Amino acid sequence: NIFEKKQEATLYPSVFKPVGDEEVDPKVWGENFPFEYDTYKKTETNEGQTFYGGSDNYQKLDKYPNLKILFSGNPFSKDYREERGHYWAITDVKETERINDKTPNTCITCKSSSVAVDIKKMGPENFYKAMFKDVGAHYDKSIGCLDCHDPKTMALRISRPAFIEAMERRGIDVTKASRQEMRSYVCGQCHVEYYFKGDGKYLTFPWDKGLQIDSIEAYYDEVNFNDWTHETTGSPMLKMQHPEFETWSTGIHAKSGVSCADCHMPYVKNGSVKVTDHWIRSPLKNVNNACQTCHKWSEQEMVNRVKTIQDRTYETMYRTELAIIDAINAIKAAKDAGATDEQLKEARKLHRRAQLRWDFVAAENSMGFHSPQETLKTLSNAIDYARQSQLAAERLMKNVAVK
Amino acid sequence: NIFEKKQEATLYPSVFKPVGDEEVDPKVWGENFPFEYDTYKKTETNEGQTFYGGSDNYQKLDKYPNLKILFSGNPFSKDYREERGHYWAITDVKETERINDKTPNTCITCKSSSVAVDIKKMGPENFYKAMFKDVGAHYDKSIGCLDCHDPKTMALRISRPAFIEAMERRGIDVTKASRQEMRSYVCGQCHVEYYFKGDGKYLTFPWDKGLQIDSIEAYYDEVNFNDWTHETTGSPMLKMQHPEFETWSTGIHAKSGVSCADCHMPYVKNGSVKVTDHWIRSPLKNVNNACQTCHKWSEQEMVNRVKTIQDRTYETMYRTELAIIDAINAIKAAKDAGATDEQLKEARKLHRRAQLRWDFVAAENSMGFHSPQETLKTLSNAIDYARQSQLAAERLMKNVAVK
């Protein structure tokens, strides 16, 4: 109705009920911003799967049985699900079989608005080194407004120290960030590779040498960090986690100034006003708003383009898995035949190098879309290391046999 | 002055002096089209190298010594130069050390306007099976207007049967092509992978199953074709040649309807009229016209984008070379240790599979730019096959040793 449309243009968004600096309940914020709140709530929707993503927390271990071999000895071999909307974060972290009584509180850092409050109150050190069962397990709010917004100005704000610290170590002052940068930085608080540093389980992003996989590996090698020991091979392994921010940063969209929010929170018209869609989800469910403001191609064509990129990635990723599994089997055979740790060192190191690269792609959630060529480069290096690991192990067999 | 401008513009096609259907001399055409002719002549310029391309016929074998190992036993291990402008085609084919007295006339097919005339007169069969020294060696015109244009209408036209035949086998009638398609098809007459079929050395493009490398390999395997036997390993090899058209066709530009001419022959303003720049060359020498009508980024940024893509390709290509060379050495060692042809079969087959993929990238002249992700996928497959070849060969060593 035209009259209504004209009205809205002038009225929005002047109403503003003050929101407290520790307000973790989105509902309260929502009284000021009903549109944002309503769309935010839709992250509860399980819309079903896209080609490789979507909202449905199916068990990945069932769909991709290779994962069990690759993660042997790691909690991810027990329970590893496709992720879904922000609404579910708090539920899913509590329900996963990856946690237990010894889980540090660090695990809650990216799952609830209450973190923003408690991390300030307790100080990050104490926050992280507490036990999940004692602190995080008692939260009931999921990711919400306070995680990304300053309640006074509604400007975007970083609420998690790990991002600020990591950027600082790279010489970047996030308080100087442009609005467009903030539209990715707020996501970079969580959608990143991380590790728990030292006994205090201090949440740290391994970016000191750069965001590309080679630099991340170099960082971990320097600080001599391992996530776990591979059960079948005994290799010192690294588990990679959702490096969306890192992957995006090497892609053509980042270079062109396109932020996470541009695709995952596109503007939509609410009446005559442009507002941000807070139903954060797969852009494939929302191609017209997410892509067509910049690309003039049809919806079907945009979906095809994504699929082409993802299929190439998936095929190569699968090829990489087979190569790593061959390496795993070869190392196991050598170990079983009596090869020593010293003899196995090279093969294991190469296994680690291969798998952390594969995982940098596999754990990333866009199946290569965020940076198609760099992703394939990462996989080709992974294949090379995996086969070299296999070669090293098979050569040992010869020695062992000859010996 | 508007009056003058009108004059110039309307005069243009009306000074049309009829050009004969067998006119191989660009100078004669040039009387009608001085601007096109003038820019065409500039393809003589050796502008120097870009990061990986440019116009300078330096010896690739000196710059990239791996090539000698990879091409052992093939004429390309004797002389392999960076290509340059169309002006030089006739000179360079005559001067290369890859030809000799037994070279078939097929080799002239993509080097001179006279081909368009003689292929009609003699019929393709007779044309190809003649000797280069008897026919092609006597031509003095390089690539010219007649290769791409219909002299009556100046519309684009395919003058080489191989392209028409290959498209026909794929169910595509090139006479029905749109203008935009023709702006790539004229290049697809020459900038493609080819082979000489049978004893008649009939020029054939291996596209029956598709333009991607897997389909091309499947085609060659089906017709049981080998280009040469690798001297060091005895593997049955395929040499790939400038698959620009095939590579472009899997890229995002082709999908977006961007033709070869759009980037390599952009429009330029000449006085008050726009004409097609016939100085076909590296777009990196001409970013403003070649890229910036579609891309709003600065010239430096466009160059950086190309360089990022090319560097990733080069690094991975180099990694692939090392893997193939390892395979070559392993096969040689096994052969020297007495492994039989039957035993070596698997390793050799994998060597072929790896190297034809590497060559599909290496022989392509954009260093991955024409299709960045697909190119990296091709290389990752190549690495996998190369290392598998090495594994197969090293395992033989064990057998040989044990035996």
Added chain:
Amino acid sequence: MIRSYLILSVCIGVIVGLGSATFYYAKGYSYMLDDPAACNNCHVMNDQYYSWQKSSHRSVATCNDCHTPNTTIGKYTVKAINGWNHSYAFTSDDYHKPIRINKMNMEVAEENCRRCHDMLTHNITFHETDDTKIQCTSCHLSVGHTK
């Protein structure tokens, strides 16, 4: 004569689409004018309006220079069709977002590029037939509205 007939048909189109009250309120009558502000009466044309103001053509071509044929009959016929389409779409809110140009209007725009740039592009179009036209906007997509 033809002209006033066409104006009438636009009016009918628009009025049927909107009802006369909304026609007045949305300044539907301005649809017949050449002032770009007339198009911008519909806020859904805002994106194009504001980006046109920043475009290379802001001082040389208005919306109608590109979006209506340069003949009187053609102009009002296209306006009538579009007037109906836009009014209907606007009122029902049933259209593809973001808005996409349709085939007819694309051809109209292309003809207008050629009309103004005839001399300049003569050399690259003289050998065209109806089937072998090049598309100006495949390279110059953002001339009317920067994207």
